[in-house]
Amino acid sequence: MFGAAAAAWHVGGQLLQPHQITMRPPPEDFAVQSVAFDSESGDRLAGWFHQGEPGRGVVVLAHGIRTHRGSSLARARLFGEHGLSSLLFDLRCHGESTGERVTLGWQERHDIRAAVDWAKHRCTGEPVAVVGYSLGGAAAALAAPLEVDAVVLEAVFPTIEAAVGNRTSGKLGIAGPLASWALLAQLEPRTGIAPSDLRPVDAVRRLTCPVMVVGGGRDQQTTPADTRRMFQAAPEPKELVWFDDLGHRNFARWAPEKYRREVVSFVTDCLSRAAADQDARTPAEPSR
Template identity: 40%
Template sequence: MALRRIILAGLGLSVFAAAAVLAAGELLSAAAPHAIGEAPRDLAARTVQLRVNADATVAGWYAPGQAGHGAVLLLHGVRADRRAMLDRARFLKRAGFAVLLIDLPSHGESSGERITFGWREAEGVKAALAFLRQELPGEKVGVIGVSLGAASLVLARDLKAPDAAVLESMYPAIEDAVGDRLALYLGQPARHLSPLLLWQLPLRTGIGLEQLRPEAVLPALKTPVLIASGSADTRTPWHETLRLYAAAGQPKQLWMVQGADHVDLHAYAPSAYEAMVLAFLRRHLHGDATPRQAAR
């Protein structure tokens, strides 16, 4: 009887663990729609609906800037929306840049049924860049992408590259992203559970693991990049950021935000963030002669 109880308990635990893994897989890729509405008055932005294809649109806010200053596309992190980038939009607009904040596909008010960790979100990025180039012919265009937003830019296929890109807290490969989060929440041995989550990805999204490796395609992004991450980031550890920096082409900069975890780097260190990012964008988007700051 004791053996039978042990066997039954083991089976019950196995069923529970399998159900938990399946539920986690569903949660990770489920869409994150949010009602948002009009832009805050101080941004002086208009709402835009950008056509991605016959079945998909991307929602956003566009605020014009000063002629010759360039434009910046702002891309939020996973399960967020354009509102997460509002404070960045405000300081960029004060500096004269035009700004476009979008909801990535399957987020906010944009269409989409599954989060795909940058793969299909990249189509929304391409539509947004095309909008800015049509709206502002002759202006240079930069991108600031946070986590998923950064990956969505890097994973874009057949992309006419922007003139500068700030990549914040970006995962190098989906295997790293899943393993890091399992270790964070369940301890290092939980990394061995990664395959149980990763095998669901193609089934739920139709996307293979090999398609979700920003590190592998980053060299093809032919634009100046500023790669930033927190020194205490537990979801994208610093050694992974160093891998991304090594993979990126020149010109490139690296910025370690001391003490920051996987958080909003602008909110964590606003003065340092604005100084670093403005210097980078001015240098590449309108030829500002601001001296290069220390990369780390």
Template identity: 45%
Template sequence: MMVTSCFIVVGLIASWFVAGALIAPNPRAIGEPPLELNATAFSVNSQSGSVISGWHTQPDFSNGVIVLLHGIRGSRLSMLDRARMLHDAGYATVMIDLQAHGESPGGAITAGYLERHDVRAAVEFARREHPDEPIGVIGVSLGGAAALLASPLEIDALVLESVYPNIHDAIHNRVAAKLGPLSSIPTWLLLIQLKPRLGISPNELRPIDHMPDIECPVCVASGTDDQHTTESETQAMFSAASEPKHLWMVDGAAHVDLLRDNPIQYRQHIVRFLDHHLRDEH
């Protein structure tokens, strides 16, 4: 009995430190806007409590604007290759640092719960700067989860890359990738910290429940070998969406940057999807 109690105490202490590291802010200096993209820096207030920093890029002539949302522990720099590809395709972009990332302050990373307000602030900025143009959003992992939790966004197209369906599966998959069949107890120890640490219930972190709230065409993409967001979970996300929708399963890709993994197919699937719904239909 005493041995079991000691294991539980040790597990709680270890999981507390692990969870603290997972949600710790990830600040970093970003640098100057890329001149080749005709980019300017901006900041907007968010209901997350943060002042969100970002870049606004503009081609000579644009027929649409894309809001780019990075993954966990990333920043707008993570989305720069996408901005370049979209710039060449004639799209303006709005890239932001989600709260507690990059140059946007915040007390903790919240798996999309607070970050959803940053998404709304970025979309509103895009709408103000491009009032007569269609708006698309590309959200990667955390960024996609935040976009779903913020839905409906009154946009014209949404791309979701490697987005977790619910926080239980997200944590379980990440723990299982390291511990295998021993993952159940560590997963539980991490989940029970959501409320005391962040004031969030696991039921409030279920992006899949918001798939029916999307009021625009959606593209769901992920890798077939992604252990963090499995192929079956991605299929479930896609099934929960309404038409029109598009699924892109990237053969052999793990939980990686899908653009860097296969830039040719990324252009064929993602940019073509945006072209069809932001240009052909407008």
């Protein structure tokens, strides 16, 4: 029993460990500017900014756990084809951003807000969208309400209990529920964060812009039932998109044509409408 408890404590600690690396140079065929900005989490965040066509809008791209901004390149390229600018950044404790402990979306929600603020400052007056995958999407939901014009949530867990339960059951079978309990019991003592704080399914209700929820039909980490639960909780207007043949994968990389057709089109349409609305509200210059 002691050995099992010690093993669970070790695994729990590993899950919260930073995943910081020195990034490789950005690809030569996709021009970006290296940027850095501060988050209310207390961390310094690193990122890349890709300049699109001025006035078209900017997309904030947030990656999943234990990866970095480089995993958002496939998305940024597809949005760039439509003239959109993009901010690819490392969440705290990932890539080249600072941080001492991953908090599964709780402190990372401040990173989303900081990235949105940076994008609005860099692209003043332009519409803004947030696209978050897995941890990045959970952080985006937990950051609500956000003053943005569209949000895309890809493979986002509805509750931390579901996220941990799916992963332990997938690896340990009938021992999964006990392992899940052992891991969740560590969360508050280690981080000061209660499981009730990590409920994107509740937070998503506070979004005030169009929402797209994206799921993988074969995803065992964020199951189709989890994705439907997130979609049902999201406010209108909303859309649901399935990548039927994919699991917990980078949808833009594994199915770029469908991603372009569904997700990119949704974001570009939302930002185009937001830009048109902004133009309609802007008083015309008096004639001379």
